[in-house]
Amino acid sequence: MTTMLDVAKKAGVSKATVSRVLAGNSYVSKTTRDRVFKAIEETGYRPNLLARNLATRKSQSIGLVVTNTLYHGPYFSELLFQTATLTEQHGRQLILADGKHSAEEERQAIQFLLDLRCDAIIIYPRFLNPAELDAIIEQHPQPIMVVNRQLSRHPDNCVFAAHQQDSLEAVSHLITQGHRQIAFIRGISGSPTSESRYAGYQQALAAHNIEFEAARVIEGAWTPESGRLAAQQLLARGVDFSALVAGNDDMAIGAARAFHQAGISVPQQISLLGFDDTPTASFFIPTLTTVHVPVAEMIKETLNRLLNLLDGKANVPQTPFRGKLMLRESVIPFSDRAQASRSPAGR
Numbered sequence: 131m132t133t134m135l136d137v138a139k140k141a142g143v144s145k146a147t148v149s150r151v152l153a154g155n156s157y158v159s160k161t162t163r164d165r166v167f168k169a170i171e172e173t174g175y176r177p178n179l180l181a182r183n184l185a186t187r188k189s190q191s192i193g194l195v196v197t198n199t200l201y202h203g204p205y206f207s208e209l210l211f212q213t214a215t216l217t218e219q220h221g222r223q224l225i226l227a228d229g230k231h232s233a234e235e236e237r238q239a240i241q242f243l244l245d246l247r248c249d250a251i252i253i254y255p256r257f258l259n260p261a262e263l264d265a266i267i268e269q270h271p272q273p274i275m276v277v278n279r280q281l282s283r284h285p286d287n288c289v290f291a292a293h294q295q296d297s298l299e300a301v302s303h304l305i306t307q308g309h310r311q312i313a314f315i316r317g318i319s320g321s322p323t324s325e326s327r328y329a330g331y332q333q334a335l336a337a338h339n340i341e342f343e344a345a346r347v348i349e350g351a352w353t354p355e356s357g358r359l360a361a362q363q364l365l366a367r368g369v370d371f372s373a374l375v376a377g378n379d380d381m382a383i384g385a386a387r388a389f390h391q392a393g394i395s396v397p398q399q400i401s402l403l404g405f406d407d408t409p410t411a412s413f414f415i416p417t418l419t420t421v422h423v424p425v426a427e428m429i430k431e432t433l434n435r436l437l438n439l440l441d442g443k444a445n446v447p448q449t450p451f452r453g454k455l456m457l458r459e460s461v462i463p464f465s466d467r468a469q470a471s472r473s474p475a476g477r
Contacts, residue, residue, distance in 0.1 A: 132173045132174055132175040132176075133175070134148050134149065134175070136173050136175065137166065137169045137170055137173055137175045138169075140169035140172060140173055141162075141165040141166045141168070141169035142165065143162060143165065143166060147162060147166065148166055151163050151166040151167070190221065190222050190223060190249065191222055191223040191224070191225050191246070191247075191248050191249060192213075192217050192222050192223070192224055192225070192248060192249060192250050192251070192252065192433075192436065193224075193225045193226075193227060193240075193243030193244075193246070193248035193250070193251040193252070194210075194213055194224060194225070194226050194227070194251075194252045194253075194254070195227050195228075195229050195236060195239045195240055195243065195251065195252070195253045195254065195255070196209070196210075196226065196227075196228070196229060196254045197228070197229035197230060197231070197235075197236060197254075197255070197256035197257065198228050198229070198230060198231075208425045208426065209254060209277075209425060209429060210226075212425065212426050212429035212430065213252065213429055213432075213433070216429065216430060216433040217433070220433070220437060222249070225243060225246065225248060227239035227240070227242050227243050229255070229256060229257070231257075232257055233257035233258045233259075233262065235257075236253075236255060236256070236257050236258050237258070237266070240253065240266060244270060244272060248272065249272065249273075249440060250272055250273040250274070250275070250436045250439065250440055251272060251273070251274045251275075252274075252275050252276075252277060252432055252433075252436070253266075253274065253275070253276045253277065254276075254277045254278060255276065255278075255279060256321070260279055260280065260281050260282060261282075263276050263279060263281060263288075264281050264282065264283040264284055267281075267283075267284050267287050268283075268284075273436050273439035273440055274287060275287055275288065275289065275432045275435055275436050275439075276288040276289075277289055277290070277428065277429070277432055278290055278291065278322070278323065278428075279322060280450070285447035285448070286435070286444070286445040286446060286447050286448070287435075287445075288448065289428050289431050289432045289435070289448050289451070290428075290448070290450055290451070291423055291424070291428065291450060291451045291452075291453060292450035292451065292452050292453065293323055293326035293327050293330065293405075293453075294326040294327070294329045294330040294333070295330065295450070295452070296327075296330065296405075296421050296423075296452065296453035296455075297326065297327040297328075297329070297330025297331055297333075297334070297375075297405070297421070298330040298331075298333045298334045298337070299330075299334075299455060300330075300375065300403055300405075300421050300455050301330065301331050301334035301335070301375060301403075302334045302337065302338070303455060303457075303461075304373045304375070304401065304403065304461065305334065305335075305338045305340065307401070307461065307462070307463045307464060308463050308464030308465055309372050309373040309401060309464050310338075310340050310372075310464075311346070311369075311370045311371045311372050311373070312331075312335070312340075312346065312371060312372075312373045312374070312375060313346040313347070313348075313364050313369070313371040313373070313374045313375070314328065314331045314346065314347045314348075314374070314375045314376075314377075315347075315348055315349070315350045315357055315360045315361070315364075315374065315375070315376040315377055315381050315382075315385060316328050316347065316348070316349045316350060316377050317349075317350060317351070317352050317377040317378060317381075318349075318350075318351050318352060319349060323377075324377055327377050327405060328347075328377070331375060343369065345367055345369045346364070346369050346371055348360045348363055348364055350376070350377065350381045350384075352377070352378055352380060352381065353380055353381070353384070354380045354381065354383050354384035354387070355384055356381060356384065357376055357380060357381030357382060357383065357384025357385045357387075357388075358384035358385065358387045358388045359384075359388075360381065360384075360385065361374065361384070361385035361386075361387075361388035361389060362388045362392075365388070365389075365392055365394075371400070372399075372400065372401065372464055372467060373400065373401040373402070373403065373461070373464075374400055374401070374402050374403070375403045375404075376402070376403070376404050376405070377405060378404060378405050378406050378408075379404035379405065379406050379407070379408040379410065379411050379418060379420055380404075380408070381404070382402055382403065382404030382418060382420070382460075383404075383410065383414060383418070385402065386402060386414070386460075389402075396416060396460055397416060397459065397460050397461055397462045397467065398462075398467055399467060401419075401460060401461040401462055401464075401467070402418065402419070402460040402461065403418075403419050403420065403421075403460065403461055404418055404419070404420040404421070405420060405421045405423065405453075406420065406421070406422075406423050407420045407421065407422035407423065407454075407456050408420075411456070411458070412456075412458065414460075416458070416459035416460045417458035417459045417460065418458055418459075418460045419455070419456060419457055419458045419459070419460045419461040420455075420456050420458070421453040421454070421455055421456070422453055422454045422455075422456050423451075423453050424451050424452075424453070424454075427451060428451050431448065431451075435448075
């Protein structure tokens with residue numbers, strides 16, 4: 131294996147000079163740098179990145195922690211694409227660590243990236259709560275940004291969406307369209323995003339003096355199949371509803387499949403609304419009314435804040451990113467719907 135000493139001998143310089151060139155030391159002349167890089171090319175030398183990171187305390191890399199239960203679906207694809215694109219634009223490598231199945235494993239993933247000397251870390255948590263994330267930020271000198279969680283002690287280290295307010299406005303739109311019996315499919319239990327969207331649903335009902343009925347609420351798991359099963363269970367309960375809100379687009383699409391199998395048409399008998407505005411939503415038949423979540427803008431803001439921290443600049447607390455209700459074909463006014471004589475949705 132070629133060593134740094136072999137490069138030094140080939141270039142006619144000291145080992146310390148080679149080390150300074152690899153570290154980007156500006157005190158080395160251009161002529162010497164050129165000789166060292168030529169020697170590196172001729173010898174095929176590959177530096178020990180971990181050793182270099184330890185020496186320079188910089189790796190030109192940014193770590194991203196995401197739990198594998200969030201891997202499926204276009205939301206994660208957008209998150210990863212935007213993060214990778216922006217880190218590349220800023221001349222840095224992206225290193226992904228899996229948070230797996232628990233808060234402790236999310237901590238281990240964060241520590242793994244810290245041990246690799248990542249210059250900064252982005253956390254998209256599933257299990258760690260805001261208090262635990264605040265503590266992690268306090269324990270480490272590296273800049274850390276948290277996506278999709280609101281932190282109380284470090285409000286300038288988080289970027290998040292106004293899920294509850296967006297849900298309140300989306301459900302209120304259904305109510306202004308004359309719908310008063312509105313069912314809801316929640317996301318995975320314990321998910322802050324799921325809880326916030328569910329809270330917005332409840333808030334909208336209360337704001338319009340509509341009695342909450344637990345039988346119209348059922349839990350899903352973010353996937354189309356879970357949405358299909360949840361819709362089937364709602365129909366089996368025999369509760370009346372003229373509109374259904376699903377906690378994300380995937381579950382809404384799964385619910386639409388269940389309605390089709392039951393001979394119930396969307397939106398003529400049931401209006402349907404989702405969240406996230408995934409690429410499929412505008413191609414689905416009927417096109418899906420949904421809440422657009424500005425994931426790209428959130429990731430750009432996250433990277434900009436990380437770079438500010440790396441440059442020693444302060445950030446101000448971020449206001450929540452607001453979603454936008456995308457009105458499409460899957461929602462119609464209650465007065466326009468066809469009357470289905472016997473189905474629970476049509477009574």
